[in-house]
Amino acid sequence: MTLKTNKDRLVRAAVMGEVNHPWANKTYDVAYDGSPRIGSGLRLGMYGLKYNVKVGDPCGGWAEGEHVEPGFSVTNPDPAENNALALMACIGNEVTMRTGDAKGARGVVTGKHGSILVWLPDEDHEKVTIGDKAQVHAWGVGLSINGFEDVCVHKCSPTLLEKMGITVEDGRLVVPVAAEFPAHIMGSGLGMDPHTVDYDIQSTCDEEAETLGVGRLRLGDVVALRDQLNVWGRGYYRGAVSVGVVVHGWSHHMGHGPGVNTVMGAMPGRLETRPDPDANIAKLLGLR
Amino acid sequence: MATQVVARVSHPTLPVQGGMTGSYVTTWDGRAKLGIGLGGIKYNVRVGSPCFGWPAAEYLEPGVALKEDEGKPTSPGYQGPGAVATTFQAVTCIGNQVTVASGDAKGATGVVTGKGRNSVLSHFADADLADLSIGDRVKVRAEGVGLELDGFQGAVFNVSPTFLEALSPDVRDGVLTLPTAKEVPAYATGYGVGGSEAQRGYLCVQSNPPALVQELGLADLRIGDLIALRDTLISYGKGYHRGAVTVGVVVFGASDAAGNGPGVLAIAASKDGKIKPRLTRDANVAKYLKLGGEA
Numbered sequence: 001m002t003l004k005t006n007k008d009r010l011v012r013a014a015v016m017g018e019v020n021h022p023w024a025n026k027t028y029d030v031a032y033d034g035s036p037r038i039g040s041g042l043r044l045g046m047y048g049l050k051y052n053v054k055v056g057d058p059c060g061g062w063a064e065g066e067h068v069e070p071g072f073s074v075t076n077p078d079p080a081e082n083n084a085l086a087l088m089a090c091i092g093n094e095v096t097m098r099t100g101d102a103k104g105a106r107g108v109v110t111g112k113h114g115s116i117l118v119w120l121p122d123e124d125h126e127k128v129t130i131g132d133k134a135q136v137h138a139w140g141v142g143l144s145i146n147g148f149e150d151v152c153v154h155k156c157s158p159t160l161l162e163k164m165g166i167t168v169e170d171g172r173l174v175v176p177v178a179a180e181f182p183a184h185i186m187g188s189g190l191g192m193d194p195h196t197v198d199y200d201i202q203s204t205c206d207e208e209a210e211t212l213g214v215g216r217l218r219l220g221d222v223v224a225l226r227d228q229l230n231v232w233g234r235g236y237y238r239g240a241v242s243v244g245v246v247v248h249g250w251s252h253h254m255g256h257g258p259g260v261n262t263v264m265g266a267m268p269g270r271l272e273t274r275p276d277p278d279a280n281i282a283k284l285l286g287l288r
Numbered sequence: 289m290a291t292q293v294v295a296r297v298s299h300p301t302l303p304v305q306g307g308m309t310g311s312y313v314t315t316w317d318g319r320a321k322l323g324i325g326l327g328g329i330k331y332n333v334r335v336g337s338p339c340f341g342w343p344a345a346e347y348l349e350p351g352v353a354l355k356e357d358e359g360k361p362t363s364p365g366y367q368g369p370g371a372v373a374t375t376f377q378a379v380t381c382i383g384n385q386v387t388v389a390s391g392d393a394k395g396a397t398g399v400v401t402g403k404g405r406n407s408v409l410s411h412f413a414d415a416d417l418a419d420l421s422i423g424d425r426v427k428v429r430a431e432g433v434g435l436e437l438d439g440f441q442g443a444v445f446n447v448s449p450t451f452l453e454a455l456s457p458d459v460r461d462g463v464l465t466l467p468t469a470k471e472v473p474a475y476a477t478g479y480g481v482g483g484s485e486a487q488r489g490y491l492c493v494q495s496n497p498p499a500l501v502q503e504l505g506l507a508d509l510r511i512g513d514l515i516a517l518r519d520t521l522i523s524y525g526k527g528y529h530r531g532a533v534t535v536g537v538v539v540f541g542a543s544d545a546a547g548n549g550p551g552v553l554a555i556a557a558s559k560d561g562k563i564k565p566r567l568t569r570d571a572n573v574a575k576y577l578k579l580g581g582e583a
Contacts, residue, residue, distance in 0.1 A: 030485065030524045184475040184519065187527055188482020191492060191547030200482060205529045227475065232318040235478050235494050235547025238503075254525025255482030 003166055004146040007158035011142070015085045016098070016135045017074035019128055020115060022048040032204035032254035039064025040252050047073050047115060049128055053249075055110045055119050055220040056282030059258045060203065060250035067259065068249035070219045071107075071125070073115035074134045086196050089116045090140030091245055091261060092160030092285060097124070100132035108285055109136060110220060111247025111261050112155060113198055119287055148173055151270055152231040154195050156263035163284045164222065165276070172269065175243050176222065176276035183227040183236050185212055187255040194230040194262045203250050203257030217258050220287075221246040222279040230265030239268030245281055290431040293376045294389070297424045298355040298407055300328035303346050303545075313346055316496040316546035321346065325541060326405055327353045329420055335401045335411055335512035336574035339541040339550045340495070347551070348541030350511045352398065352417070353407040354386070354426055377403055378487040381432030382537060382555065382573060383451025386410045389427050393419035400428065401512060401573050402539035403446070403490070403553050409539060411579055433487075440464045442558030443523050445486045446537075452555075454576040455514075466535050466556060467514060467568035474519040474528050476504055478547035483526045486554045491517070491526045495542035495549030509550060512573035513538045516565035522554035533563040537573055 028036035045068030055070045076082040093109040105124035111117040140157040165176045189199025203209050229237035244260035282288045312320040323346025333350045356373040384400040398412035432448045439459040458465040480491035521529035536552035543549050
């Protein structure tokens with residue numbers, strides 16, 4: 001069955017940003033084990049444009065990679081406008097390149113880290129120049145599911161929500177997910193705002209990351225977070241379930257790791273999961 | 289090495305969420321709350337005061353919050369604006385002596401009791417509190433960076449030698465025993481996970497929803513309490529590490545914002561669990577610094 005939502009009542013608006021440049025203010029940064037790492041100092045893989053990392057690729061294994069973001073990253077140089085871009089752009093929103101050699105090319109928002117993360121088809125991606133303007137058809141703020149208005153939907157376009165394979169069984173939403181994680185492994189971003197920023201599945205305790213399968217995650221995976229409530233902020237709540245999309249890769253900074261933009265936050269008894277190894281937005285949105 | 293750092297008595301500020309502006313905090317259950325307690329001088333909140341039960345309080349910092357006036361601390365090693373503020377926060381330690389260097393309270397002495405949100409927290413006698421003005425200059429005799437405990441392989445930080453001695457630390461077979469009032473599991477740590485090195489910043493123990501507070505037995509938690517964090521390692525950063533134990537001091541009060549709560553400043557950490565917390569109900573900074581009062 002198709003979920004019924006209020007998507008026809010949502011404001012559709014344009015927000016814009018520019019493909020940004022990588023930046024650094026130090027050479028080395030101290031990793032979780034006390035070792036200096038150059039990739040962590042300059043945040044190798046954050047910001048800018050990656051030629052060989054796209055949504056659907058592995059989270060980890062990139063040499064010296066730190067919070068690796070797939071595709072390219074877009075911010076607005078005006079801080080207040082950037083806040084609006086961050087709040088309004090939702091995963092699955094259409095992006096149109098407005099300047100440069102890739103002008104007219106169309107892609108998709110795949111997440112929000114420090115920047116809005118954008119996927120374009122390979123042939124268009126190659127043409128993008130840092131500084132090009134990308135406009136997002138922002139559609140999703142205020143989205144709710146009929147009969148489940150108490151389940152907080154955020155950072156999620158109606159397009160993505162409808163393609164996630166969600167069903168309703170016994171009065172609960174059932175969401176296909178690629179992996180699940182317990183509360184204690186959630187790290188940087190706790191206590192912050194789910195509408196604007198992701199939070200991390202910690203990859204800095206080797207044994208625990210191995211036990212929980214953090215290393216198997218792929219960029220774009222749909223995951224469930226147990227005992228985590230993402231509604232009015234985010235934190236521990238026994239029995240609550242949050243569902244999110246993995247937006248960036250591995251980290252060596254203590255308490256950091258693959259980042260999750262939550263797209264749904266539900267109180268106990270309102271949302272269940274179903275294991276599905278194909279639950280990745282690259283597949284759901286037809287990007288690969 | 290003992291060195292001098294200087295700062296000023298700070299002005300209160302309102303908490304800001306998500307880098308935005310606005311007066312209200314959104315609570316975990318969707319209420320708008322005007323939260324006071326960050327920064328400035330508190331006349332009736334001190335180390336030893338309860339974390340919970342203060343109306344309209346968020347991140348309630350005890351005593352006198354000191355800040356270096358070059359602004360918000362930034363990365364260590366960075367020499368631009370904020371470098372002095374970073375240093376001030378990184379080198380001060382619990383137990384360090386604070387001396388007022390200007391204003392009506394000039395010459396009065398207090399003591400460092402913790403580090404708050406971009407601040408260093410201090411305790412002064414009531415008579416001196418009455419004479420202090422926001423903006424008064426203070427100097428701190430900073431001493432404690434580099435401190436080590438014989439026989440203990442883990443790290444000790446943010447404590448002066450005298451304060452550490454007052455805790456009667458006991459090292460046997462490489463295991464450090466420290467008094468602690470509470471223990472907190474990793475799933476209850478919140479904002480601050482992923483934060484900077486142990487000498488700066490804080491790690492919140494989540495103080496909502498109420499069921500969690502009850503489950504953890506934290507309702508009587510006090511500012512200044514020593515607590516043990518299980519499976520949490522604070523050293524080169526803050527995060528989960530299976531089997532690790534970190535002991536810290538509760539530096540400020542509760543929060544109603546999801547994932548937030550009393551802040552903890554680490555004083556000792558062991559990656560492989562070589563710290564044994566000794567349950568001591570009155571394990572509080574006020575007791576070990578002999579500050580009197582209810583503690």
